[in-house]
Amino acid sequence: MWRYTLRRLIQGVITVWFIATATFIAMHNVPGDPLSSDKAVSEEIRANLEAKYGLDRPVTQQYLIYVKNLLRGDFGISFTQKNREVNDIIREHFPVSATLGILAIVFAGLGGVLWGALTALYRNRLPDIVIMFLVILGISVPSFVFAALGQLALVNLNDLLGISLLPVAGWGTVWHMLVPSLVLGLGTMAYLTRLMRSSMLEIISSDFVRTARAKGLPATQIFTRHQLRNAILPVVTVLGPSIAAITTGGFVVEMVFAIPGLGRYFVQAVQQLDYTVIMGTTVFYGAFLVFMVIVVDLLYGWIDPRVRLE
Amino acid sequence: MSEVIPSNDNFTTSAGRQLLLFGLLAVAGIALLMIALSWATSLTSSTSGAVEGIDPATKTITLVLAEEPPQLNSTLATDQVSGMILGHLMEGLLRYDEHSQLTPGVAERWTIGEQEATFWLRDDARWSDGQAVTAHDFVFAWRTALDQANASEYAFILFPVKNAEAINNGKLPVEALGVTALDDRTLRVSLERPVAYFDKLVAFTTYFPIREDFYTATAGRYGADADTMIYNGPFALTRWVHGAHVRMEKNPYYWNSERVMIEVIDFPYVTTDPNASLNLFKDQKIAYTGLIEENLNEALVQRWHLHRFIDGSIFFMEFNHREGHPTANYHLRKAMQLALDPAELVYKVVKLPGYLPAESLFPIWLKGVEHNLRQEYPPPQVALDLQAAQRHLALAKEQLGVTELQPLVLLSGDNPLSNKQSEYYQATLKKRLGLDIRIDKQIFKQRLAKMTAGDFDMVLAGWGPDFDDPLTFGDLFASWNLNNRGRYANPELDAQVRIAQNSMDPRTRMDAFGEIQRILIEDAVVLMNYERGVVYVTDPRLKGLVRRAVGPDPDFTHVHIQEG
Numbered sequence: 126m127w128r129y130t131l132r133r134l135i136q137g138v139i140t141v142w143f144i145a146t147a148t149f150i151a152m153h154n155v156p157g158d159p160l161s162s163d164k165a166v167s168e169e170i171r172a173n174l175e176a177k178y179g180l181d182r183p184v185t186q187q188y189l190i191y192v193k194n195l196l197r198g199d200f201g202i203s204f205t206q207k208n209r210e211v212n213d214i215i216r217e218h219f220p221v222s223a224t225l226g227i228l229a230i231v232f233a234g235l236g237g238v239l240w241g242a243l244t245a246l247y248r249n250r251l252p253d254i255v256i257m258f259l260v261i262l263g264i265s266v267p268s269f270v271f272a273a274l275g276q277l278a279l280v281n282l283n284d285l286l287g288i289s290l291l292p293v294a295g296w297g298t299v300w301h302m303l304v305p306s307l308v309l310g311l312g313t314m315a316y317l318t319r320l321m322r323s324s325m326l327e328i329i330s331s332d333f334v335r336t337a338r339a340k341g342l343p344a345t346q347i348f349t350r351h352q353l354r355n356a357i358l359p360v361v362t363v364l365g366p367s368i369a370a371i372t373t374g375g376f377v378v379e380m381v382f383a384i385p386g387l388g389r390y391f392v393q394a395v396q397q398l399d400y401t402v403i404m405g406t407t408v409f410y411g412a413f414l415v416f417m418v419i420v421v422d423l424l425y426g427w428i429d430p431r432v433r434l435e
Numbered sequence: 436m437s438e439v440i441p442s443n444d445n446f447t448t449s450a451g452r453q454l455l456l457f458g459l460l461a462v463a464g465i466a467l468l469m470i471a472l473s474w475a476t477s478l479t480s481s482t483s484g485a486v487e488g489i490d491p492a493t494k495t496i497t498l499v500l501a502e503e504p505p506q507l508n509s510t511l512a513t514d515q516v517s518g519m520i521l522g523h524l525m526e527g528l529l530r531y532d533e534h535s536q537l538t539p540g541v542a543e544r545w546t547i548g549e550q551e552a553t554f555w556l557r558d559d560a561r562w563s564d565g566q567a568v569t570a571h572d573f574v575f576a577w578r579t580a581l582d583q584a585n586a587s588e589y590a591f592i593l594f595p596v597k598n599a600e601a602i603n604n605g606k607l608p609v610e611a612l613g614v615t616a617l618d619d620r621t622l623r624v625s626l627e628r629p630v631a632y633f634d635k636l637v638a639f640t641t642y643f644p645i646r647e648d649f650y651t652a653t654a655g656r657y658g659a660d661a662d663t664m665i666y667n668g669p670f671a672l673t674r675w676v677h678g679a680h681v682r683m684e685k686n687p688y689y690w691n692s693e694r695v696m697i698e699v700i701d702f703p704y705v706t707t708d709p710n711a712s713l714n715l716f717k718d719q720k721i722a723y724t725g726l727i728e729e730n731l732n733e734a735l736v737q738r739w740h741l742h743r744f745i746d747g748s749i750f751f752m753e754f755n756h757r758e759g760h761p762t763a764n765y766h767l768r769k770a771m772q773l774a775l776d777p778a779e780l781v782y783k784v785v786k787l788p789g790y791l792p793a794e795s796l797f798p799i800w801l802k803g804v805e806h807n808l809r810q811e812y813p814p815p816q817v818a819l820d821l822q823a824a825q826r827h828l829a830l831a832k833e834q835l836g837v838t839e840l841q842p843l844v845l846l847s848g849d850n851p852l853s854n855k856q857s858e859y860y861q862a863t864l865k866k867r868l869g870l871d872i873r874i875d876k877q878i879f880k881q882r883l884a885k886m887t888a889g890d891f892d893m894v895l896a897g898w899g900p901d902f903d904d905p906l907t908f909g910d911l912f913a914s915w916n917l918n919n920r921g922r923y924a925n926p927e928l929d930a931q932v933r934i935a936q937n938s939m940d941p942r943t944r945m946d947a948f949g950e951i952q953r954i955l956i957e958d959a960v961v962l963m964n965y966e967r968g969v970v971y972v973t974d975p976r977l978k979g980l981v982r983r984a985v986g987p988d989p990d991f992t993h994v995h996i997q998e999g
Binding site for chain 1: 445446447449450451453454457458461464465468469470472473475499503505506508511513583584585586587588589590591603604605655656657658659676677678679680703704705706707708710711714715717718720877878879880881883884887899917918920
């Protein structure tokens, strides 16, 4: 177990280094100049800027400096926010994205398992048909549509009631989180529902469930211990990547609901060719994704004793 | 599942009940989790902007901020949002009043001569900690802006000050700058050349004062947060949660604070999404929102009173005049000029509310000697004339020695508006002149890189003013101007720009601008597209909002709340 964990961690570090290097190479080959702006600057001012960001050195040297700083956990200073450190940006905004993401994944996970179990239980009957229709909708409609619709619904709801029941946008209280996280988790919830349903149906017709029934075990025990627990495994498998996808994919939702998350900085940095912020956020998110996958793999062994972690 | 499993209703009911129980547990769990998360976030940041868009009791107006200011160090600021916020927090020697006219700011009176300018500072100008604003604060700020280590992109705007350019190029130390504090309240500026519009320059952000002791104490973080700044304007920044919340409160130390009728300007929302802004306005959470085309219908349904205004920027298609580009040929440019019509582009293609067809590089709002420049110097009219266009085209082909022109490359942005424009050019020039246009669509930074490198035949470009003088547009196509991306070089035009730059006589200067306007149109240096417009709505109780083409915009300094 410990050796397995250690091995996975070492693999993880190598993966992150690979991500960092690939991003560095890709970024320096993207067309465009990070220092250009609307108004042209003179050679001298440009040289001043290049010196400030170390872009006047050869690329190999830039890479070495970058890796050295990375090892010290220093991502440098943003190109667009000229006196903010990338570390500060991540530290201030990741918690917001993470909060939104955790809540969304909880919605998605719990919702997916419950709806999936329900549809399997009532297969081919009304609840199944209705929910599966909604699931198709949830999978095919992108989150920015849900975000816009969700916000519009809030405005109309508040208008109808004549009071501000839920805030339309902003961040800070528990009420600000509810709708954005639901919207963010909706796609994953739909996906997990389908996964849970098929997994559940497979379990229902398996031999051990038949045996359990034949033994005359109480229905609740069969359902919870034999069916749910086994059917949930595939859901846990995809949960890790989903967490990363949700936490990093919140850009549109963050923009629509004016939430100060990291997603906005991530996307804007790419548009602005803000080298340091691109590198910082990519490496950070890369490390985060790798870590989540390791955690889920470890969790897997804990949920399913049949899986040996060697 | 092909295998049919006999359904057992008893099992289903019992399992369903079990599931319901889990469901209820899940809801309870989520509720608990949300409370925990809410508590956790309240420790790091809280954007409790739950008040209404307008609160007469506390004299607060609430607004949405389109973008987070990158930072608020006035020597480094380049973007419009920073300019707007700094315009509320700071005050230069001069400022813009509610009619957008220049008015005394920190300086009580001033004289501008051919070689030097003198500013006498008012004795009641104070920083937000109560200390007096002195002439030394301006000296320090201007030196900082020009310091190479500071790498300010707007350093060039200080170049009329003696030795400024040499300092910025590292040839002279910052102490050599031609600005001295004769005493605490007298600022003497030596000028590089006569600068008739120097009073207009000193109202610009880069000329704002900074107090040395405070700046030094922030150790390079000046303007990064609310507590690393000090203010001498009508408002002070009391809160800045990055990406989330900017709050300005009335600065009691401001010398003219009696005239400020609002206590708080609050921006608890930061989003570029125009629909989010509209929804917040509908929910009465904000007092102002800009409108985009798709939202106009909604605004009409709601029977809101729409305001429109020209934001000052002008957009055009720039030709590449470098050797080897067919667009360096006068007749080819002239053919295109005569085959295209800005009014057609604006009213039939762009179709955005508030936009005006542009007739000249000088927008309609610029002031001339007494009235508007455009009234005093009407631009030469260019009418659609396809026969003349064909004649010019034939001449162009003859001079270029070709029977058929290679496709021309039109460099364009990647936004919907640029798409519409470039397609209009492509289709119209093909139909009317048989010219082939290849659209080169690029992301913002790459378009800039290609513009600088001269890698285009034609490019969609625009220009926004920095100061309230026609020169902010007038020197754009001078041969030495770096923003002259097509490298147009015409000694006749250069001479007129020199006159406009160096003369102190308003009439002589305006005559020069009239000439520049004539040359630009007659020589078809650029083809004009449009003057950008903005449509917006405000809460009807919000009075005194100022929009302007030059200077902080929108300006909330003079707003008040009308009750009842």
